[in-house]
Structure formats: structure tokens, C-alpha cells
Amino acid sequence: MHHVAERFDLRRDIRCDARVLSATFDADASRWSVRTEDGEVVSAQFCVLATGVLSVAQVPAIDGLEDFHGEWYHTGDWPHEGVDVTGKRVAVIGTGSSGTQLIPLVAEQAAHLTVFQRTPNFCMPAQNHAMIEKVEREWKAEYPQRRAFARVSGFGHNQLSNPQKAMEVSAEExxxxxxxxxxxxxxxxxxxxxxxxxxxVANEECAEFVRGKIREIVRDPEVAEKLTPRGFHFGTKRLCSGTGYYETYNRDNVTLVDVRSAPIERITPTGLATTEAQYDVDVIVFATGFDAMTGSMLKIDIHGVGGQSLQEKWAHGPRSYLGVAPAGFPNLFIVAGPGSPSVFSNMVNSIEQHVEWIATLIEELSLRGLSRAEATENAEQQWIEHVNEVAERTLYPRSPNSWFFGANTPGKPRVFMPYVGGVGTYRQKADDVAAKDYEGFALS
Incomplete structure (x- = not known):
């Protein structure tokens, strides 16, 4: 992405350190008025929310954080210069995707690492290694074919899927x-x-295989049991990957604390206190995730037709047509947001698809001498029903305690947000809408 920005001279059009406070639609002029924190007001015909689906870091509201004498960080807001924890006592709170990647590295540096875990997650080996020159040559020789395949695949990348069903083959297979x-x-x-x-049944076979790997790797049976995920289907919470994650718990300088059985009560000046013990630490790292999918957009005070705010419209969960255009907000578009493949995709692939689609719509308006595109309420409702219908065919709704449903954010409505129908399927549906003269949009 840095390469693309440099190659196409994009940085001249990028303002950094500019926090957007509000965006208001002027119906008479068909323009958006966007206000920044430093008082600047920008007028634009189109407004595109490319604010990221995992960009609003969440620090849990634990009493006493302001009294802590040490340093604390969030994995999603990490200092660019890095953090040196050599010889320090470190607490990491959270064992999701960020935590599983961070914990092995911290354990190598810290005098002692205490991991506070609420929910154990399935963590696959990342298998990261130095690029083999021969493999690099082979991939580059096939870039066009690989990218074409990725664009129409289920998850937007080149990982081949096995078409067989799990119970159609033998246990050995x-x-x-x-x-x-x-x-x-x-x-x-x-x-x-x-x-x-x-x-x-197939899902449980897979889950039990991974649980067996955890029991093989972690030498202490009690620790292995604490790390073993139960109570939700494999893959229905964000599947993690890390390097040496489970092996880390075999180290003498690592302690695992189950905060489901002994919740954190408060942060003290010298560390953390659970209902059962006090832990003195020098550094606290929150690997506690994000206000996913909608958080970055709802931090902006956005008002559409008739003064309706996006916060009001999404009070019971995000609504938009194709996950790209909320009804009542003309000329406002979303990149990789809720109702689109988004986090169930190779994100760059899906971002490119949305950018190309939005840019083509804007170009089409210009060619026709039109100035405004707005999703209809009916099209939006039909898309929401389709998103939910596709989700109901999967195991995701049976395990709703994840950030896919907003379950990690207090007060957030429990709504399944991504589109699970597949990247290729979604691309075809979006292309069909465009081919049918942008069916579901009012162009004026």
C-alpha cells in the first residue's frame, strides 16, 4: 500500500493528523459539509467513509487505571517507536487476534508475563518464514491469474478450499x-x-482436532485446559494465528490467569487485582480489541436528509444497501463496511472492489449530468434481509458472543454485521446492480 501511494503520487491528496468531527448533507446544494477538529470546513459533492473496520481501539472501563504508576498501552494504538519491556513485569489483558500475536514476543523480553484471559480462542500456527526465492518467482509469474482467482473466491484470496464435506470421508482422511x-x-x-x-458435526471434528493440538503442545494439563476453547463453534469467533503461541505457556516466566472464574476488579497503583489475587506489574497491555465495523463511522456526527443522524439510523444496528450506501444519506458511500464481505475477506481485495465500484458510479453520474445518488429504503431493506438470510445458513448465529455481532462493545446492538455470502458472490451482486442502471438507487 505504501508502494501504491508512492507510485501514483497519492500523498499530495492526503491530510494526516486531521480529525473529522462532523459531516452534514445540504439537500438544496446536494453537497456534504465536512468539519474538522481544527475548524476547517470542506465542501464536497461526495463523501466516502474509508475509516476502517478495526480502527477504534477499546480500553475496558476498569476502575483505577488513572492511578496506575507504570506504563500502559493498547495493541491497536501501539507507539511507532516500539515498546521495550526487557526485564519488566508485564500484564497482557486479552487473548484474541492481537493478543495471540503479541504474547510470544513479550514473553521473550519480559522478566515475567502474566496473561489475563477471559475467553480462550482457537489459534493456528502462522507459519511465517523468510520468503523462498523460488516461491517468490513462481507467485510473481502468476500474479494476474492469482489476483483474478482471488477476486471471485469465497474469501478474496488464493487459499484453495476442499470441496468435500467432512463426514463424507473416513476419520483417517x-x-x-x-x-x-x-x-x-x-x-x-x-x-x-x-x-x-x-x-x-463437521465443525466439532475440526475443533476437537485443534483442541488435541493444544493438549499436545502445552505441557501442564491444567494450563492446557484453560487454553482450550469450548462453548462456541470453530471459526465463529475471529480465528487467530500466531507464532509459538501455545508453546509460550511452557515458559517458566509466563502465568495464565482465567478472569472468567476470577474477574479483574480494579487496576491498582502497582498492578491489577482480581477477585482472588493481586498482581504487581510494571507494564499493562490491553489486547482488548475494537469497536468493530461501525465504531469509526459513529464517532463522526453525520447528518443526512432531513437532519437524520447516522447514529439514529443505526441505533438498532447498521443498515445500508450493499453495505456501501445508507438510505437517507445521498452521495455518502462506505468502503468495506457492515453488510459487505469486509472482515470475511482479504481486506485489500474488498477495498479495491468497493473503490472501483464507487468511482464508476460517480463517473456515471458525471457523464449523465447528474449530481446525486441515493439508495432507496426498499433496496436497503431487501439487502439487510439477504445478509441475515445468508448468515442463518451458517453456524455464526449460534455463537453470537463475538465482535461480529458487536458483543465486545457495551451497549452496542447485537446484529450480525459482515456479509458471509462470499467475496465473489458479493462482487457479482454489486456488478449486477450497476448493470441494471444502478437498480435500488435513485439517481437525480
């Missing part, structure tokens, strides 16, 4: 396929069989 996917690493396990996210 299932185990061999799971082992292959474990060795490939990353998120390949989700594609081990075609029905992993649909059939609870």
Missing part, C-alpha cells in the same frame, strides 16, 4: 486433511472441508 491445514497455517483450517462453517 479427515485427520490427514486437518493435519495438512495445520501445517499450512494461517486461516487454511477454515477451508479444510466445504461444510466447516455450516455443519455442527
Amino acid at each position: 479427515r485427520s490427514a486433511e486437518f493435519e495438512l491445514r495445520w501445517q499450512l497455517g494461517g486461516l487454511y483450517m477454515m477451508r479444510a472441508f466445504s461444510d466447516i462453517l455450516v455443519d455442527p
Whole structure:
């Protein structure tokens, strides 16, 4: 992305350190008025919210943080110069995607690391390693084909899916396929069989294979049990990947604390206190995630037709047509937001698809001498129903305690936000809308 910005001289059009406070639509002029924190007002015909789906870091409201004498950080707001924890006592709160990547590195530096875990997650080996020159040459030789395949694939990348169903093969074949996917690493396990996210029996076979890996790797049976995910389907909470994550708990300088059985009560001047013990630390790291999907947009005071705010419109969950255009907010577009593949995709692929689609619509308006595009309420409602219908065919609604539903943010409505129908399927639906003269939009 740095390469693209430099190659196409994009930085001249980018303002950094500019916090947007509000965006208001002027119906008479069909223009947006965007106000920044330093008082500048920008007038624009179109407003595109490319604010990121995982960009609003959440620090939990734990009493006493202001009294802590040490240093504290959030993984999503990490200092560019880095953090040196050599020889220090460190607490990491959270074992989700950020935590599983951070914890092994901290353990190598810290005098002692205490991990505070509420919910154990499935963590695949990342299998990161130096690029082999031969592999690099092969990939670059096939870039066009690989990218074409990724654009129409289920998840927007080149990971091949096994078309077989898990229970159609023998136990030995299932185990061999799971082992292959474990060795490939990353998120390949989700594609081990075609029905992993649909059939609870197939899903449990996969989950139990990974639980067996945890028991193999972690030497202390009690610690292994604490790290073993239960109570939700494999892949229905954000699947994690890390390097040496489970192995880290075999180190003498690492302690795992289960805060589901002993919740954190407060942060003290010298550390943390749970209902059972006091832990003195020098550094606290919050790996506690984000106000996902909608948080970055709702931090801006956005008002559309008739003065309606986006906060009001989304009070019961995000609503938009194709996940790209909320009805009642003309010429306002969203990149990779709720109601689109978004976090169920190779994000750059889906961002490119949205940018191309939005830019083409804007160009089409200009060619026709039009100035305004607005999604209709009917089209928006039909899309919301489709998003929910597709989700109901999967195991995701059976495990709603995840940030896919906003469950990690106090007060947030519980609504399944991503589109799980697939990147290729979504692209085709969006292209069909454009081919049918932007069906579902009022152009004027």
C-alpha cells in the first residue's frame, strides 16, 4: 500500500493528523459539509467513509487505571517507536487476534508475563518464514491469474478450499486433511472441508482436532485446559494465528490467569487485582480489541436528509444497501463496511472492489449530468434481509458472543454485521446492480 501511494503520487491528496468531527448533507446544494477538529470546513459533492473496520481501539472501563504508576498501552494504538519491556513485569489483558500475536514476543523480553484471559480462542500456527526465492518467482509469474482467482473466491484470496464435506470421508482422511491445514497455517483450517462453517458435526471434528493440538503442545494439563476453547463453534469467533503461541505457556516466566472464574476488579497503583489475587506489574497491555465495523463511522456526527443522524439510523444496528450506501444519506458511500464481505475477506481485495465500484458510479453520474445518488429504503431493506438470510445458513448465529455481532462493545446492538455470502458472490451482486442502471438507487 505504501508502494501504491508512492507510485501514483497519492500523498499530495492526503491530510494526516486531521480529525473529522462532523459531516452534514445540504439537500438544496446536494453537497456534504465536512468539519474538522481544527475548524476547517470542506465542501464536497461526495463523501466516502474509508475509516476502517478495526480502527477504534477499546480500553475496558476498569476502575483505577488513572492511578496506575507504570506504563500502559493498547495493541491497536501501539507507539511507532516500539515498546521495550526487557526485564519488566508485564500484564497482557486479552487473548484474541492481537493478543495471540503479541504474547510470544513479550514473553521473550519480559522478566515475567502474566496473561489475563477471559475467553480462550482457537489459534493456528502462522507459519511465517523468510520468503523462498523460488516461491517468490513462481507467485510473481502468476500474479494476474492469482489476483483474478482471488477476486471471485469465497474469501478474496488464493487459499484453495476442499470441496468435500467432512463426514463424507473416513476419520483417517479427515485427520490427514486437518493435519495438512495445520501445517499450512494461517486461516487454511477454515477451508479444510466445504461444510466447516455450516455443519455442527463437521465443525466439532475440526475443533476437537485443534483442541488435541493444544493438549499436545502445552505441557501442564491444567494450563492446557484453560487454553482450550469450548462453548462456541470453530471459526465463529475471529480465528487467530500466531507464532509459538501455545508453546509460550511452557515458559517458566509466563502465568495464565482465567478472569472468567476470577474477574479483574480494579487496576491498582502497582498492578491489577482480581477477585482472588493481586498482581504487581510494571507494564499493562490491553489486547482488548475494537469497536468493530461501525465504531469509526459513529464517532463522526453525520447528518443526512432531513437532519437524520447516522447514529439514529443505526441505533438498532447498521443498515445500508450493499453495505456501501445508507438510505437517507445521498452521495455518502462506505468502503468495506457492515453488510459487505469486509472482515470475511482479504481486506485489500474488498477495498479495491468497493473503490472501483464507487468511482464508476460517480463517473456515471458525471457523464449523465447528474449530481446525486441515493439508495432507496426498499433496496436497503431487501439487502439487510439477504445478509441475515445468508448468515442463518451458517453456524455464526449460534455463537453470537463475538465482535461480529458487536458483543465486545457495551451497549452496542447485537446484529450480525459482515456479509458471509462470499467475496465473489458479493462482487457479482454489486456488478449486477450497476448493470441494471444502478437498480435500488435513485439517481437525480
